[in-house]
Amino acid sequence: MSLNILLVDDSETIRAVxxxxxHIAEIPVSNVYHAGNGREALDILAEEWVDLVFADINMPVMNGVEMIEKMCEDGLMKTIPVVVVSTEGSQTRIESLKNKGITAYIRKPFKPEDFRAIVDDLTGGSNAAA
Amino acid sequence: MQQLENIEAISESFCTVLEDLAFLFSDPVAVDELTFDDQSFVQASMQYTGSDQGQVSLVLPKRLMPMIAANILGLDEDDDLVHDKASDAVGEMLNIVCGQLLTTVFGDEPVFDLSPPVVQPVTSQQIKQLIVEGKSVAFSTDDEPVLLCFERKLGE
Structure with missing residues (x-):
């Protein structure tokens, strides 16, 4: 199963990384969409089929928390798994994000194994590299 | 302005991030071992607000920026994309350093909001001021002089 993945971060460098x-984690991908903030992400989610979102928290225009809250208000978007990828180190905020329904949290700097483990969890390991 | 505390933990956190993110090796050094007059420097800075507030910044030689971007992106230094993304890459490196530093200093309970990083030129006079005020830690990063500055603004 190949995934449509949305990457949300105001840093183009981090989205490229x-x-x-x-790819390094050998996650089968059909399409990768890029958004520079939560607003752009919601626009893409309204137009495209997305299986999984990786999103930063601190972003201009609309931050990641606001984006997640907006997704929760939408019957279809709220079913899409969101993985927060952030510098955030506050357990208080991470717990708050989990209460809002995020699937997982990855702290920057990240490793391919972090992405791999989360996709395996979400797909029951059905995306394991052959 | 409070003086810099927890220098050892801050230094370790900084060195780890640069190594993990950009494959750059840093050693803490005495600031008077470094020279800041013979080349152009930039300062990447960002504000944090919450239960404490202040600014975290990095002062580094402009010529180090393409190496940072190349290493983060996994590209050659002469790739056009590296030069286009050099400022963004340095800003993101600071963002990660700042997140780790705040946890190192304040623990993992307080919640902070971070401003977007800003990267701009800095003069040798401004660098000397940062050093005099005792708010910076000096590093030799791949043999280049780098300052990590941490300015707390509460309790002034």
């Missing part, structure tokens, strides 16, 4: 990380 995340996309490269998906």
């Amino acid at each position: 995340m996309e490269k990380t998906l």
Whole structure:
């Protein structure tokens, strides 16, 4: 099963690194969409079929928390798994994000194994590299 | 302005991030071992607000920026994309350093909001001021002089 993945981060560099990380982790990908903030992400989610979102928290225009809250208000978007990829180290905020329904949290700097483990969890290991 | 505390933990955290993210090896050094007059420097800075507030910044030689971007992106230094993304890459490196530093200093309970990083030129006079004020830790990063500055603004 190949995945449509949305990468949300205001840093183009980090989005490029995340996309490269998906390939290194041998995660089967059909399409990778990029958004520079939560607003752009919601626009893409309204137009495209997305299986999984990797999103930063601190972003201009609309941050990751606001984006997740907006997704929760939408019947279809709220079913899409969101993995927060952030510098955030506060357990208080991470717990708050989990209460909002995020699937997982990865702290920057990240490793390919972090992405791999989460995709395996979500797919029951059905995306394991052959 | 409070003086810098927890220098050892901050230094270790900084060195680990640079190594893990950008494959750059840093050693803490005495600031008077470094020279800041013979080349152009930039300062990447960002504010944090919450139960404490202040600014975290990095002062580094401009010529180090393409190496940082190349290493993070996994590209050659002469790739056009590296030069396009050099400022963004340095800003993101600071973002990660800042997140780790705040946890190192304040623990993992307080919640902070971070401003977007800003990267701009800095003069040798401004660098000397940062050093005099005792708010910075000096590093030799791949043999280049780098300052990590941490300015807490509460309790002034």
